[in-house]
Amino acid sequence: KAGVTQTPRYLIKTRGQQVTLSCSPISGHRSVSWYQQTPGQGLQFLFEYFSETQRNKGNFPGRFSGRQFSNSRSEMNVSTLELGDSALYLCASSDPGDEETQYFGPGTRLLVL
Amino acid sequence: LAKTTQPISMDSYEGQEVNITCSHNNIATNDYITWYQQFPSQGPRFIIQGYKTKVTNEVASLFIPADRKSSTLSLPRVSLSDTAVYYCLVGDNTGNTGKLIFGQGTTLQVKP
Numbered sequence: 001k002a003g004v005t006q007t008p009r010y011l012i013k014t015r016g017q018q019v020t021l022s023c024s025p026i027s028g029h030r031s032v033s034w035y036q037q038t039p040g041q042g043l044q045f046l047f048e049y050f051s052e053t054q055r056n057k058g059n060f061p062g063r064f065s066g067r068q069f070s071n072s073r074s075e076m077n078v079s080t081l082e083l084g085d086s087a088l089y090l091c092a093s094s095d096p097g098d099e100e101t102q103y104f105g106p107g108t109r110l111l112v113l
Numbered sequence: 114l115a116k117t118t119q120p121i122s123m124d125s126y127e128g129q130e131v132n133i134t135c136s137h138n139n140i141a142t143n144d145y146i147t148w149y150q151q152f153p154s155q156g157p158r159f160i161i162q163g164y165k166t167k168v169t170n171e172v173a174s175l176f177i178p179a180d181r182k183s184s185t186l187s188l189p190r191v192s193l194s195d196t197a198v199y200y201c202l203v204g205d206n207t208g209n210t211g212k213l214i215f216g217q218g219t220t221l222q223v224k225p
Contacts, residue, residue, distance in 0.1 A: 033212065035213075042217060043200075048212055090156045092157075102157075103159065104155075
């Protein structure tokens with residue numbers, strides 16, 4: 001099976017802009033989780049989608065949002081970008097009932113100038 | 114979710130066995146222990162998972178004592194390519210949470 005894929009791999013934006021990141025899970029996986037990784041805060045959970053519904057949410061402001069499509073592909077959006085949003089954004093997918101075993105994609109490196 | 118404590122960093126040499134211990138005093142009855150490995154600029158990779166006693170796969174072994182308040186990830190005969198950050202996570206495998214809580218992890222540096 002193909003692994004989790006994320007696009008784009010690298011992105012440069014300026015403050016105030018918005019950005020959309022995409023994630024394609026492993027075939028058959030219905031749960032998709034998003035994480036933000038920064039040197040200062042480490043890996044932090046953003047949100048999780050299952051069957052097109054947000055099932056869990058981390059402690060991030062409303063500027064961070066996401067959605068999931070019927071084919072389980074997911075997107076996350078960040079509006080009104082801030083410098084502090086510069087990070088590696090990781091997407092992970094898992095089998096239903098085995099969410100402790102998540103398969104991560106390579107991530108999208110976002111730089112906000 | 115149970116909080117975990119593990120060493121910030123460890124050094125080793127090629128060919129040695131490395132043991133990384135994780136403390137999780139507040140582990141709940143339904144919690145599993147899972148270890149992930151992360152290389153720079155890549156997503157974490159699942160290594161091993163266990164509930165009690167010992168689990169072994171082609172990559173590592175996981176030792177869990179009877180009280181389950183700690184666990185030890187054992188990497189046999191490490192090589193330079195094992196240099197990475199190792200995360201210990203504790204969570205409920207039946208909770209349908211899809212939410213993993215990562216701590217600081219242990220940065221393992223393998224030297225030639």
